[in-house]
Amino acid sequence: MTRSNAALLVLLVCLAALPLFGGAYALRLGTIACMYAILALSWNVVGGLAGYPSFATAAFFGFGAYATGVLLNMGLPLSLTILLSFVTSFLLAGLLGAVLLRLRGHYFAIASLSLVEVLSELVNNATDLTGGGMGLNIPLASGSGIMADAMFFFYAMWGILLATAVTVIAVSMSKLGFGLSCIRQNETASGMVGLNATLYKSIAFGLSACFVSAAGGIYAAWVHYIDPSDVFDVLYSVKPIVMALMGGLGSPIGVVAGAFLYFGLEEVVWRNYIQIHSGVLGVLIVLLLLFLPHGLISLRPGMFRRKAKHV
Amino acid sequence: MSEGASEILHLDNVSRRFGGLQALRGVTLGIARGEVLGLIGPNGAGKTTLVNTICGVTPASGGTVTFLGKNITRIKTYQAARLGLSRTFQIVQPFAEFSALDNVAAAALFSQPGESLTSAREAARAHLAFVGLEAQATQPAATLTLAMRKRLELAKALAMKPKLLFLDEVNAGLNSAEVARATKLIHELAAGGITIVMIEHLMKVVLNVCTRIAVLHNGQLIADGAPRDVIKNPAVVDAYLGQQYAQRNAAGV
Numbered sequence: 001m002t003r004s005n006a007a008l009l010v011l012l013v014c015l016a017a018l019p020l021f022g023g024a025y026a027l028r029l030g031t032i033a034c035m036y037a038i039l040a041l042s043w044n045v046v047g048g049l050a051g052y053p054s055f056a057t058a059a060f061f062g063f064g065a066y067a068t069g070v071l072l073n074m075g076l077p078l079s080l081t082i083l084l085s086f087v088t089s090f091l092l093a094g095l096l097g098a099v100l101l102r103l104r105g106h107y108f109a110i111a112s113l114s115l116v117e118v119l120s121e122l123v124n125n126a127t128d129l130t131g132g133g134m135g136l137n138i139p140l141a142s143g144s145g146i147m148a149d150a151m152f153f154f155y156a157m158w159g160i161l162l163a164t165a166v167t168v169i170a171v172s173m174s175k176l177g178f179g180l181s182c183i184r185q186n187e188t189a190s191g192m193v194g195l196n197a198t199l200y201k202s203i204a205f206g207l208s209a210c211f212v213s214a215a216g217g218i219y220a221a222w223v224h225y226i227d228p229s230d231v232f233d234v235l236y237s238v239k240p241i242v243m244a245l246m247g248g249l250g251s252p253i254g255v256v257a258g259a260f261l262y263f264g265l266e267e268v269v270w271r272n273y274i275q276i277h278s279g280v281l282g283v284l285i286v287l288l289l290l291f292l293p294h295g296l297i298s299l300r301p302g303m304f305r306r307k308a309k310h311v
Numbered sequence: 312m313s314e315g316a317s318e319i320l321h322l323d324n325v326s327r328r329f330g331g332l333q334a335l336r337g338v339t340l341g342i343a344r345g346e347v348l349g350l351i352g353p354n355g356a357g358k359t360t361l362v363n364t365i366c367g368v369t370p371a372s373g374g375t376v377t378f379l380g381k382n383i384t385r386i387k388t389y390q391a392a393r394l395g396l397s398r399t400f401q402i403v404q405p406f407a408e409f410s411a412l413d414n415v416a417a418a419a420l421f422s423q424p425g426e427s428l429t430s431a432r433e434a435a436r437a438h439l440a441f442v443g444l445e446a447q448a449t450q451p452a453a454t455l456t457l458a459m460r461k462r463l464e465l466a467k468a469l470a471m472k473p474k475l476l477f478l479d480e481v482n483a484g485l486n487s488a489e490v491a492r493a494t495k496l497i498h499e500l501a502a503g504g505i506t507i508v509m510i511e512h513l514m515k516v517v518l519n520v521c522t523r524i525a526v527l528h529n530g531q532l533i534a535d536g537a538p539r540d541v542i543k544n545p546a547v548v549d550a551y552l553g554q555q556y557a558q559r560n561a562a563g564v
Binding site: 178186192193195196197 | 366368387388389392393397398400404405406407408409413417418420421422423427428467471
């Protein structure tokens with residue numbers, strides 16, 4: 001394991017101590033931060049490693065949220081519903097990936113974006129099952145007090161983040177990660193050396209969906225009420241890409257750092273400039289990408305000293 | 312030529328159409344085990360298309376391709392690679408960010424079942440040494456010179472343990488010292504028992520290396536046989552070599 005991957009695991013273990021230092025508000029922030037990190041790490045598998053710019057994150061986030069919501073309403077326990085939406089979204093994304101990932105570049109981006117709309121419309125129209133545009137109420141999972149609930153959902157989201165990180169690190173060190181990297185660099189040559197690119201891309205797409213779906217499920221159980229415009233919000237597709245770019249494409253710790261930085265900026269800007277928060281956030285992101293084009297990961301000790309020599 | 316037991320590859324009436332363009336017209340050709348076949352012809356004759364058709368990049372629109380007794384007409388490129396059909400590209404196709412070593416390791420890793428990343432890198436080192444790139448093992452492929460990238464292509468193709476190797480203009484763009492070096496490598500490969508099909512424009516190299524020549528013109532096979540006979544064939548002189556070459560050749564220059 002490389003040093004940066006080990007650092008990522010240490011960072012996540014430290015994050016688990018958050019409840020010792022903060023109240024319900026800190027836990028809420030921590031839960032969202034973990035959720036963002038899951039989305040960004042997942043996107044990184046297909047976008048960063050395989051080089052396919054997917055906008056389908058929101059589709060699987062919404063899929064997981066609704067799958068969990070509907071199953072919870074049927075009386076299944078939360079752990080089982082999360083597991084089911086995890087597995088089904090992996091299979092669904094794998095199948096869709098085999099078709100969608102034949103497209104490349106902009107074409108793939110548009111097709112993956114349309115997936116969000118398609119699922120959103122399906123949910124909107126399946127009124128009997130999902131409540132359609134009226135949204136879906138989800139029974140309280142525990143109801144044993146505000147702090148206990150906040151703690152529970154924080155650790156649930158954190159657990160999924162840890163599983164995502166371990167999986168992504170394992171993938172990046174494996175034959176699969178090596179193959180995805182080949183596909184990103186030269187897909188024609190990948191086929192010529194005997195790499196089954198369709199299979200690899202499908203697995204990558206499946207992996208980029210299943211943890212997102214599980215996070216969507218936790219989110220649904222956490223907020224007790226979901227509707228299509230909330231969980232199929234295209235911002236869930238765009239934000240992970242921005243986070244990954246801010247942190248450093250392809251590097252797991254960079255992506256997680258990017259997610260935390262993005263979320264920090266979002267929260268600070270939102271609290272201080274409520275009227276113009278999207279505008280301010282946009283300017284900050286543009287500035288960051290202009291001055292750190294390779295993301296936070298390029299900020300290494302000694303970098304400024306080296307630069308000074310060439311001035 | 313009839314399909315015999317000694318044939319490694321057999322094309323039967325293979326054609327390929329791209330919209331209104333008939334790139335290959337009924338090509339029937341057998342390749343014997345251990346042979347070094349030169350595939351020549353003018354630009355646009357269909358040489359690369361023929362290789363692409365065999366390797367599954369652009370499957371045949373008609374006819375059948377048989378490799379080691381197995382019908383591979385509709386095969387996918389990665390399956391062809393695993394069966395032992397490997398090729399180099401006329402326009403080199405490296406994994407640009409990977410080191411030379413990892414480029415070759417990728418070829419070994421994905422073409423051989425059960426290979427691990429560690430054992431693939433091990434094998435890659437030997438192939439890099441064979442083509443004389445051991446000093447560049449850690450260098451990203453994007454930083455190699457054209458001659459080195461062509462040799463890297465060759466190392467990648469060899470790492471796939473090919474039974475049949477297609478060399479698509481490995482000498483194009485190289486200077487004469489580099490051509491001599493590449494020719495020597497091809498001789499060594501042929502001596503090692505790999506069946507080779509080479510697309511080549513340098514007739515000196517073709518006559519030096521090949522045991523047989525096939526000539527394509529407008530997607531049709533117009534000649535096939537021993538090198539000395541083929542270059543005297545009037546149809547080949549007309550379509551490709553030109554009168555000047557034939558006269559110089561006849562004069563023994």
